[in-house]
Amino acid sequence: MAQTAIQTPGVLPxxxxxxxxxxxxxxxxxxxxxxxxxxxxxxxxxxxxxxVGFAGGYEFLEEVRGWLGRNIPSARAVLKHKxxxxxxxxxxxxxxxxxxxxxxxxxxxx
Amino acid sequence: xxxxxxxxxxxxxxMTRARLREYVEGPDPITGxxxxxxxxxxxxxxxxxxxxKLVARAVPSPRxxxxxxxxxxxxxxxxxxxxxxxGLPIILPTExxxxxxxxxxxxxxxxxxxxxxxxxxxxxxxxxxxxVAVNAVMAGARPEHFPVILAIASTRHxxxxxxxxxxxxxxxxxxxxxxEIGMNAGLGALSPFNFANSVIGRAWTLMTINLGHxxxxxxxLASTGHNLNYxxxxxxxxxxxxxxxxxxxxxxxxxxxxxxxxxRGWSVINSMGAANSIRPATExxxxxxxAFPALRSAVTLIMDPLVAKGLKDQGxxxxxxxxxxxxxxxxxxxxxxxxxxxxxxxxxxxxRQGVEPYAPWRKLPKETLxxxxxxxxxxxxxxxxxxxxxxxxxxxxxxxxIASIDKWRPAGGLxxxxxPLRMPVAISCSxxxxxxx
Numbered sequence: 184m185a186q187t188a189i190q191t192p193g194v195l196p197x198x199x200x201x202x203x204x205x206x207x208x209x210x211x212x213x214x215x216x217x218x219x220x221x222x223x224x225x226x227x228x229x230x231x232x233x234x235v236g237f238a239g240g241y242e243f244l245e246e247v248r249g250w251l252g253r254n255i256p257s258a259r260a261v262l263k264h265k266x267x268x269x270x271x272x273x274x275x276x277x278x279x280x281x282x283x284x285x286x287x288x289x290x291x292x293x
Numbered sequence: 294x295x296x297x298x299x300x301x302x303x304x305x306x307x308m309t310r311a312r313l314r315e316y317v318e319g320p321d322p323i324t325g326x327x328x329x330x331x332x333x334x335x336x337x338x339x340x341x342x343x344x345x346k347l348v349a350r351a352v353p354s355p356r357x358x359x360x361x362x363x364x365x366x367x368x369x370x371x372x373x374x375x376x377x378x379x380g381l382p383i384i385l386p387t388e389x390x391x392x393x394x395x396x397x398x399x400x401x402x403x404x405x406x407x408x409x410x411x412x413x414x415x416x417x418x419x420x421x422x423x424x425v426a427v428n429a430v431m432a433g434a435r436p437e438h439f440p441v442i443l444a445i446a447s448t449r450h451x452x453x454x455x456x457x458x459x460x461x462x463x464x465x466x467x468x469x470x471x472x473e474i475g476m477n478a479g480l481g482a483l484s485p486f487n488f489a490n491s492v493i494g495r496a497w498t499l500m501t502i503n504l505g506h507x508x509x510x511x512x513x514l515a516s517t518g519h520n521l522n523y524x525x526x527x528x529x530x531x532x533x534x535x536x537x538x539x540x541x542x543x544x545x546x547x548x549x550x551x552x553x554x555x556x557r558g559w560s561v562i563n564s565m566g567a568a569n570s571i572r573p574a575t576e577x578x579x580x581x582x583x584a585f586p587a588l589r590s591a592v593t594l595i596m597d598p599l600v601a602k603g604l605k606d607q608g609x610x611x612x613x614x615x616x617x618x619x620x621x622x623x624x625x626x627x628x629x630x631x632x633x634x635x636x637x638x639x640x641x642x643x644x645r646q647g648v649e650p651y652a653p654w655r656k657l658p659k660e661t662l663x664x665x666x667x668x669x670x671x672x673x674x675x676x677x678x679x680x681x682x683x684x685x686x687x688x689x690x691x692x693x694x695i696a697s698i699d700k701w702r703p704a705g706g707l708x709x710x711x712x713p714l715r716m717p718v719a720i721s722c723s724x725x726x727x728x729x730x
Contacts, residue, residue: 199362200365204358205427206418206506210417210418210419243317246317247332286336
């Protein structure tokens with residue numbers, strides 16, 4: 184049996200019309216930074232492990248710290264809670280990391 | 294800035310230490326590569342040429358104001374398949390219909406109303422009065438509703454910001470415009486029986502999708518989603534039946550001002566049983582509030598006028614009196630409080646910083662009772678309902694913002710249809726017949 188196309192309910196066929204785009208216009212408001220240069224290795228380096236605040240992240244990073252201690256004992260792992268909640272800026276911590284750390288790993292739990 | 298990511302199995306919350314260690318020593322489930330090897334590579338492998346480029350995500354060229362013309366069916370398909378709708382049929386925003394909607398305000402079409410993003414700290418999207426009008430048309434609104442929709446748009450808040458936790462929103466209108474546009478504050482105000490409530494609430498949803506750029510799996514990650522996102526509990530306060538001052542007056546506005554208050558939260562509990570039948574509504578509410586985590590004391594009660602009358606008879610002269618009572622008398626254990634994931638996420642950092650009362654609460658034995666709704670100023674009451682039963686809704690919603698509607702009215706008064714569209718009003722028993730004739 185031949186099939187007949189079904190019209191969309193409530194829509195008149197064939198008449199051509201024009202409609203407006205409903206989308207907002209993207210705003211370029213972010214400052215973009217280049218990535219930091221990479222290290223040759225973690226041997227003898229200080230690595231900050233930063234828990235951003237979602238539950239489970241700190242405990243997971245404790246295990247990462249343990250792994251680093253077992254596998255790269257010359258690396259110094261510093262585990263930190265990010266101050267404030269995960270949506271807040273933490274300029275003091277960022278400054279500390281720039282001053283004290285060679286690398287940083289952010290842990291997002293949940 | 295680009296970032297290098299690696300993933301352990303998910304979730305990590307609630308896992309034993311042994312399981313977490315397995316995750317650390319195991320593979321990234323996305324790539325299959327050993328997780329720690331991947332992390333070490335991320336820190337030590339030289340940057341690629343692409344990673345060294347100081348390149349922002351390209352801003353797309355401005356979109357054409359008009360879409361390519363087509364049949365009605367083609368255009369309906371275009372909007373649906375592009376994710377520009379809520380899945381329900383829309384009114385196509387033709388030039389004529391948008392122009393008609395724009396007659397509902399004195400503000401020029403090109404005026405920028407705001408910027409919105411569903412993703413926190415994500416990319417924002419700017420929108421004009423005309424863009425709001427496009428979405429208002431799509432929602433089925435008429436020009437008389439446009440000032441309310443513009444007021445919601447002016448808050449710049451999406452109805453459901455991106456979170457894996459599935460937010461819900463609420464929009465409550467106060468002031469004379471409630472009657473001017475036929476909103477329902479009475480019987481079934483939160484149910485689909487009122488044109489204005491329906492289309493205004495839906496317009497906020499479509500604005501969130503189109504102006505806030507809600508894209509499932511990209512900017513929007515709500516794990517279960519939320520069915521309140523379809524209409525956002527849009528209603529009006531029943532100021533006439535309330536024994537207390539209207540919500541907007543409580544917040545410093547004049548009674549004759551028209552405003553919309555937008556709320557955000559997650560959860561709604563229906564009281565189901567009549568207030569004061571066995572125990573007072575306050576005690577019943579305190580029990581219900583134990584089901585929420587008490588995040589920043591956020592509570593909004595949506596209360597039938599009969600409940601408000603009963604509470605006033607019991608000595609609660611104001612809404613604030615009720616909120617203070619609930620703040621002081623709703624208690625659960627410190628263990629229950631700190632055991633909530635969302636409390637850990639948002640309040641544990643305050644405890645670590647020594648902020649009262651969270652720091653001392655953090656040190657309490659788990660079984661110690663605390664009064665976690667410690668800020669009655671973040672507790673709200675809105676009177677809504679038709680007095681068919683003294684019932685109420687208890688939510689964990691917080692007030693986000695209140696916006697003026699009058700600012701967006703057209704100079705010559707609301708632009709109403711010659712015969713405004715109105716759904717049937719509730720059958721009244723005031724004549725004793727209850728509509729049974």
